[in-house]
Amino acid sequence: MSDLQDRFHSVHAYRLELLDDRTIVSEFLEASFPEVLPASLVDAYVEFVKNMVAEEDVLWPVGEPNWRALTDDNVDAIQRSIDDAQYFIDNLAEWFGEFAATISAIAELLFQQIIRTPETRVPACEAMENPLQFADLVFAHMFEPKPERMHLFQIARDTLYQNVCAFSGLSPDTADMRKVVKPSSCRLEPVPMVRTYFHDTPFEELLLTEIGG
Numbered sequence: 001m002s003d004l005q006d007r008f009h010s011v012h013a014y015r016l017e018l019l020d021d022r023t024i025v026s027e028f029l030e031a032s033f034p035e036v037l038p039a040s041l042v043d044a045y046v047e048f049v050k051n052m053v054a055e056e057d058v059l060w061p062v063g064e065p066n067w068r069a070l071t072d073d074n075v076d077a078i079q080r081s082i083d084d085a086q087y088f089i090d091n092l093a094e095w096f097g098e099f100a101a102t103i104s105a106i107a108e109l110l111f112q113q114i115i116r117t118p119e120t121r122v123p124a125c126e127a128m129e130n131p132l133q134f135a136d137l138v139f140a141h142m143f144e145p146k147p148e149r150m151h152l153f154q155i156a157r158d159t160l161y162q163n164v165c166a167f168s169g170l171s172p173d174t175a176d177m178r179k180v181v182k183p184s185s186c187r188l189e190p191v192p193m194v195r196t197y198f199h200d201t202p203f204e205e206l207l208l209t210e211i212g213g
Helices: 002-019 039-054 072-090 092-113 131-142 145-149 154-168 190-197 202-208
Strands: none
Touching: 002 072, 039 092, 039 202, 072 092, 092 131, 092 145, 131 154, 131 190, 154 190, 190 202
């Protein structure tokens, strides 16, 4: 067990050392925001980025296992955490590049959809030109093969998958993403659509933020 323990401490210590001098959230907030955007939407987007970063377990310290009472499942989980940390170390620049590219693409979609401040206060999704199309494109970005291969957005992606399967009446264990009901086909109004497809993800809070007025 000492070999596993040594590898666990070594790889996670080095992973955190690589991140010591990196201001994680600010890495993804360098884009300038269009002046016409409501301040509340910009603030909500900043919180959205923070929440997405917070869900990336590989960026944060891990708890010390109880080395004296390990089960086979515990050993498997520790080995996975070592493998994930090593993958992150070996692909650091690519990982951050892909994360930033996806977050920036979502920001661009958002700012293309909300081109003016509403005269009355409404949820951001109701101020969009085409909220169902926006939702379709978010799903497309989140389920791109490369982020999936790099284990990016795993928590958000798993939740989005559970949500879309539930609405489509499909079992998550056997569902084919090509057969789910896409947001553009759901016939829901913007707010129910957001609560259905983006429930329990950082997207929900972002898209329900009230703007305007």
